[in-house]
Amino acid sequence: MVMLKKLLLALCIGSFSLSACAAESGAAPVVAPTITPAAVQMVQQAIKGLSANIQVDSIDPAPMPGFYQVIAGGQMVYVSTDGKYLMHGDLIDLGKHQNLGDAAWSRFRKDELAKVPASQRIVFAPAHPKYTVTVFTDVNCGFCRALHEHVAEFNKAGIAVEYLAWPREGVTSTSGRPTPTYTEMVSVWCASDRKAAFTAAKEGHAPKAATCTNPVEDQFNLGLKLGVNGTPTIIGPDGSTLGGFVTPDQLLQALQKGS
Template sequence: MLKKLLLAACVSGFVLTACAAGNSAAATTLGSGVDASAVQVVQRALAKLAPGVQVDVVNRAPLPGFYQVIASGQLLYVSADGKYLMNGELVDLDAKKSVNDAAWAAFRKAELAKVPAAARIEYAPANPKYRITVFTDVTCPYCRVLHEHMAELNQAGIAVDYMAWPRSGVEDETGRPTETYKAMVSAWCATDPKAALDGAFAGREPKPASCVNPVQQEFDLGMRLGVNGTPAIFTASGRQIGGYLTPLQLLQALQKD
């Protein structure tokens, strides 16, 4: 579990500790004008800090001489010679906006689109105007507050797709499943997952259940998308807008998306 917790802060003081992603066999997405040799440069550079880092995306950066890289839940800039790494926001001063935001949104939108509907727990009105994906945890206080407003969200035309993200991780320090992970699995494997989730958010533990479930995969996906807390709210465009937001704040954010 410590290894996975380190993922959330794996670039700190220029140290990429234990940043290997759960799915190390995933293919790297290459941007225009980028070939396999660039991936090799990036992989060699990151290996100096943490061997085995999963590189998800390599694009040419707007900053000359650098690649823009998404790896293990972090967006980084690596020089074309593999000598330098930068971690932080790259701002387009003319446009007055972060260059990172668009890269993150494109990556997150593409990755979230791969998750089948059956792996999500959906709360939706008949004809939704908006759809959000929320990485959630039944033990998270702000997740519970958000869920209390579900009827209000649906009335505002907002569909909510829940994905599981146990904050305590999938395994504890001894390698055993965490209690939160087991609760999330029980909710996803329940005969009526929505009723089980409703009860869990109300403080009632789901009846123990097991099945082939997506909780581990959704936890790993959240790590790759940069999730480091719950609720983590993403719009259909892939933009992260929360953190907890009130229904009004959420609607206003979606109207601007």
């Protein structure tokens, strides 16, 4: 899949042009399918046919005729309007050199993250931030720890960092018991001074064991829903992903480019 993606992009982004990469000026306009209740039911049945446990989160007309663009189980797929076919992978506009799934993913992430209350985040922010990013993090992840070492520099650059919990081990082990990292992150989120406990955990100091009503499991599941598969995952104000470990300068440049 990675090699195919590189080959497709190379064909259109190379130093020479191919007529196949240009949109046909005389092409007929594409009529987008309507998202009716019947269409929603059809798509849900198609997805459930693969697995009864997959939740369909978003259904939109696809940028290509005859298909719906669907976000389900942290993946983007394309389901034909007759429910017979499903495609998984990147949809590339050869004329514009764009991945047509990116915009839909960004909108979906932005909308879902807006539902997370500020009180459930661990926030490191300057007095008047120019930008705010959301970071799904694990307190024991090496790159997550390296990123947090620069949090003061991020803030100095005008970037607020809002952390959400994403224990890479998951919430429970195969035995059904809570994983060590999940338990540790619950203790951080339940600490009287969450920011201090969070920073200490990033430095390798386990927090004092604590339990309370906490959002750690919900945030882990939200990450899965948004396609998170590793930490750190940085999401910009518009819902786009901005990478994993980045330096303050790299993150600032990415945010400036996207604004």
